[in-house]
Amino acid sequence: MTALVEARKLCAGYQGVPVVRDLDLTVEPGEVVALLGPNGAGKTTTLLTLAGELRPISGDLLVDGEPSKAPLHKRAGGGLGFVPEERSIFMSQTTAENLRVGRCDVDRVLELFPELKPKLKTTAGLLSGGEQQMLSLGRALARGPRLLLADELSLGLAPLVVARLLAAVRAAADTGVGALLVEQHVRKVLEVADRVYVLRRGVVDFAGTATEAKARLSELEGSYLSG
Numbered sequence: 001m002t003a004l005v006e007a008r009k010l011c012a013g014y015q016g017v018p019v020v021r022d023l024d025l026t027v028e029p030g031e032v033v034a035l036l037g038p039n040g041a042g043k044t045t046t047l048l049t050l051a052g053e054l055r056p057i058s059g060d061l062l063v064d065g066e067p068s069k070a071p072l073h074k075r076a077g078g079g080l081g082f083v084p085e086e087r088s089i090f091m092s093q094t095t096a097e098n099l100r101v102g103r104c105d106v107d108r109v110l111e112l113f114p115e116l117k118p119k120l121k122t123t124a125g126l127l128s129g130g131e132q133q134m135l136s137l138g139r140a141l142a143r144g145p146r147l148l149l150a151d152e153l154s155l156g157l158a159p160l161v162v163a164r165l166l167a168a169v170r171a172a173a174d175t176g177v178g179a180l181l182v183e184q185h186v187r188k189v190l191e192v193a194d195r196v197y198v199l200r201r202g203v204v205d206f207a208g209t210a211t212e213a214k215a216r217l218s219e220l221e222g223s224y225l226s227g
């Protein structure tokens with residue numbers, strides 16, 4: 001199967017200084033891949049580079065098997081859903097307005113997250129953190145992406161909400177979407193992930209199936225993971 005996105009010996013960073021080195025990573029259709037690691041390991045840098053927001057320093061970045069240098073905004077139409085760490089919603093607009101601006105299928109978002117229905121006329125800034133994140137993720141998923149990249153979806157949210165968000169990602173993957181999730185909630189994300197990469201100081205320290213990661217959970221957590 002052709003990977004939706006593939007990094008080969010990718011070096012990524014800022015102003016020519018690598019933060020992530022020699023990264024080999026793939027995301028295929030239908031799988032949830034977790035990208036874990038301690039603060040500062042280079043997870044966000046990886047995600048931004050895969051999204052085309054940051055230009056790779058060296059190595060190859062393939063999108064659908066083809067070399068890609070197109071920035072994110074040019075790829076959005078090409079099936080990329082990106083949920084950045086900063087919630088990408090308009091806080092002064094209502095939920096409904098956010099969905100209209102997002103040009104997404106409103107019914108689909110409400111199907112995913114019915115809890116947003118009574119909040120359609122509420123200003124997004126007044127929604128709870130969980131509702132805001134449902135709006136962010138709902139917008140990204142309702143546009144029908146083939147690849148979803150999400151940075152710390154669950155940051156600061158209650159466990160029940162985290163479970164809802166991750167379940168929505170799993171359900172999308174079960175329809176063929178490939179997802180790469182940067183997560184702090186290691187145990188929760190391992191419940192929905194198929195494969196796992198752990199980054200440490202910019203290099204892959206562990207790559208394997210979620211089952212393998214679970215078997216080494218205490219070791220992985222104890223050495224450097226939080227969550």
Ligand code: ATP
Pocket residue numbers: 014019037038039040041042043044045046
């Ligand atoms: P966190 O969980 O803290 O977000 P992370 O694994 O996502 O960590 P990154 O945000 O990718 O890590 O940061 C990796 C390194 O890159 C850090 O040392 C950080 O200081 C550096 N860095 C991040 N953004 C920039 C930037 N815009 N310019 C220069 N260095 C940066």
